[in-house]
């Protein structure tokens with residue numbers, strides 16, 4: 001392949017759209033170090049002021065009354081299930097096209113994950129499949145706003161209210177995403193966010209947040225994230241240790257206060273530009289954009305013929321193309337006991353085989369994206 005490639009692009013060492021952006025993200029780290037120094041000088045380590053601050057900011061951001069900081073996005077999901085009393089003997093419906101954490105949280109809470117396929121030309125839970133999966137053990141639905149594209153929440157909420165089920169949004173990709181003008185994280189009973197370094201709001205390790213309008217749920221979450229303690233010596237319910245770390249809360253507070261608008265805006269702009277640049281390639285299919293949705297493009301995904309070949313070619317030429325993910329949840333070895341088979345969820349399986357994602361973070365320029373587009377055009381021309 002390389003021999004055919006125009007020399008001005010071939011293995012251009014200057015062209016490097018990859019995860020080095022993690023280093024660039026905090027070029028203003030000196031300022032954050034000073035804020036962290038304050039935490040250390042005041043020994044404000046555990047559930048410190050920065051945790052209160054980021055909870056307040058996140059409840060504004062998600063437009064909910066309450067936000068509770070926890071150890072990670074995975075813990076946000078797990079603790080939400082526990083706070084709702086969901087566990088052994090219960091079933092929770094979710095999409096098979098998600099990250100392991102969505103399903104892991106259900107399983108570690110003790111409940112049974114029940115999968116649905118995704119919609120065609122979308123990445124999200126197909127509401128029409130939900131009803132046939134509901135039985136007397138079903139307690140909740142977890143829609144995942146995959147890649148930062150909000151799910152069809154009207155349909156999901158309608159089913160949930162008809163069958164008396166909780167809705168826990170996995171909004172780990174979807175901070176600032178909107179469905180019909182309403183923020184992700186405010187669309188169900190509970191919203192779960194991740195602050196993992198690769199997420200749009202990223203910290204220097206792990207962190208997560210739960211958002212809700214339900215005070216009882218918020219109080220329960222505050223209790224169980226901190227051993228069920230009401231004071232130093234009194235535990236009213238055995239719980240967990242999953243407090244949002246104060247140092248990570250400092251970083252999250254900084255990103256949310258100073259950077260998130262630019263991060264989100266550039267992801268949206270870059271993705272819209274890629275939509276334009278790639279639209280004439282017949283071997284590629286992007287999802288149809290909808291004016292009902294504000295997608296925040298945690299990932300820029302599309303379906304590509306010869307996905308693996310394209311991915312390798314892009315990687316060889318400095319573009320950090322990725323596959324999220326090649327095996328859907330129902331076909332994972334960990335799901336063997338749930339007895340699903342190849343072919344059970346054909347749309348998710350097609351995505352797993354043919355989808356690819358491109359970086360669209362805030363350090364990518366229009367020139368970079370044109371270069372990526374030229375690479376993709378070139379790849380399909382010589383095939």
Ligand SMILES: Cc1ncc(COP(=O)(O)O)c(C=O)c1O
Nearest residue numbers: 072073074099101172194195196
């Ligand atoms: C859809 C989804 N849900 C949940 C999580 C879990 O988040 P965390 O890594 O903060 O535990 C992730 C993380 O990548 C994710 O992609």
